Amino acid sequence: MITKLQQLKLPDGSAKDIFVDSLSGQITAWHDHPDVIVDLEGYIALPAPAEIHAHLDKALLALENPDLVAEGGLRFAIERMRRVAPDRAGIVARARRAVEQMVRNGYTLIRTHVDINERTGLSSLLALLEVKEWTKRIDLVDLEIVGLFGSPITGIAGTDHRILLDQAVAAGIDAVGGCPWLDPRPRDALEVLAKAADTAGLPLDMHTDETTDPKVLTISDLIDIKRAGFAGNVTASHCVSLASQQLPLLSDLAEQLADANITVVALPQTNLFLQGREGGVPIPRAVAPIRFLASAGVQIAVGQDNVADPFYPLGRMDAMETASLTVATSHLRLDDAWAATSTTVRAALGREPAGFRVGDRAEILALRADSLAAAMATSALDRVVVHNGRIVSTTTCSTTLEMPRPQMHRSAGANL
Ligand SMILES: [Zn+2]
Incomplete structure (x- = not known):
């Protein structure tokens, strides 16, 4: 099916008609008889956001049980999470709600972590x-x-965690992760996880040094493992303790991370909430x-992390919020902040780039706004989302502003 997106404003400021093809999933050439025409005059097109770090298995838990939210920091949150009984049907229902919300907001690619431990099993x-199968089917x-x-x-x-590692790889995980910095032997833990990933041909995505303590610096081990020949993509998520390092060491680590081609992911919302307490x-x-x-x-990206769960009580699942926070907390330019939540994420996950030229992957978020700055400043609500060459979501909001009419005032005693 060919869809004509009429008079869409591109990031370079030009407005034109874009044709997307749901068969190829690409931007396609001019078509005289498109199946659908959507007028998008007044909308700006952005490369669709891609979430690099979600926790869909926990998403929205705190809306059902607000007592789960930990006010004491990361270890309290981990402790609270241990109270949650595994509930497969509940996870499916909440994760589907979260995915739907994310798609409405513009995401067309989501990487989620999932707890696999003695409490949850598989x-x-x-x-x-099951949720992934559902997203594929539709x-x-x-x-x-x-x-x-x-x-x-x-x-x-x-021992049990290592057995679960083998079972999860066989069950079809897309990447191997963990928190080796929490292990009594972080280097060995990383080697166990990396070996399993390497054998299966999977990438690594580690929760890394999620603390402001400068002495916790297991990212050096991750760099060593990549340099020693780990073949897949490597992502270091959180990396909070890097912000506590002094300059000569930080410069050295940055050079090594760039050389090893490791993507560093900042997660401002959860880290600002849990750390520094x-x-x-x-x-x-x-x-x-x-x-x-x-x-x-260094290739960098930014994600949302937890949403309404023991680790963070809020979260809109909206890249407009994540990118705005990145501008405030990390001082990135607006376009760089948007790239860190969209195009860079696709690159980090080894996905084909999306764009607006014929033959590019058609992954688009169109918002009713004049510019990226206006879209971010107002978190524009009217949105059209294109995934794989097909419109998957349209949101149109309507507001009635009740303005009082000017009153005619009668002066006392006036004879009208
Ligand atoms: Zn996380």
Whole structure:
């Protein structure tokens, strides 16, 4: 099916008709008789956002049980999460609601982590595999699943987690993840996870050094493993302790990360909420220093992370919010912040780039706004989302502003 998106304003300021083809999933050449014509005059087109770090298995839990939200930081949140009983049907229902919300907001690609540990077994993974199957069946969004393996994964205590690692790889995870910095032997933990990923030909995406403590710096181990010949893509998520390093060391690490082609992902919302609660001053800004890293040539991206769960009570699942926060917390330019939530994410996940030229993948978010700045400043609500050459969501809002009419005032005693 060919859809004509009429008079769409492109990021370079030009307005033109764009044709998208749901068969090829691409931008296609001028077509005299499109199947559908959608007038998008007044809309600006952006490359569709891509979420690099979600937790769909936990999403929206706190809306059902507000007591789960931890006010004490990361370890309290992990503790609260242990109270949640595995509930496959509940996970499927909440994750589908979250995916629908994300698609409405413009996401056409989502990478989610999923807890795989002694509490959950494989139940959360099986739930998200079911959700992934559903998204594929209706071609709503591209979804990939990272196994987030519990700690420890080393030693005798880690035996069950290592068994789950093998089982999850066999069940069809798309990437291997975990929190090796929480393991008693972080380097060994990383090697266990990397070996499983390498054998299966999967990428790595690690929760890395999620603390403001400068002494926690396992990212060096991740760099070593990539340099030692790990073949797949490597993503280092969080990397909060990088923001606590002194300059000579940070410069050195940035150079190594760029050289090893590791993507660093900042997650401002959850990290700002969970970190810096020790009570001392100065209060740290607990966000990976992505502006510094980008200037050293490191590929950086930004994600939403948790949404309404024990780790973060809010979250709109909207890249407009994530990119805006990135401007405020990391001092990225607006267009760089948008790239960090869209085009760079596709590159980091090894996806074909999306664009607006004939033959490009048709992954578009059109918003009723004059410019990227206007769209971000107002978080424009009217949106049309194109995934794989097909319109998958249209949102149109209507407001009635009740303006009082000017009153005719009679002066006392006036004789009209
Ligand atoms: Zn996470």
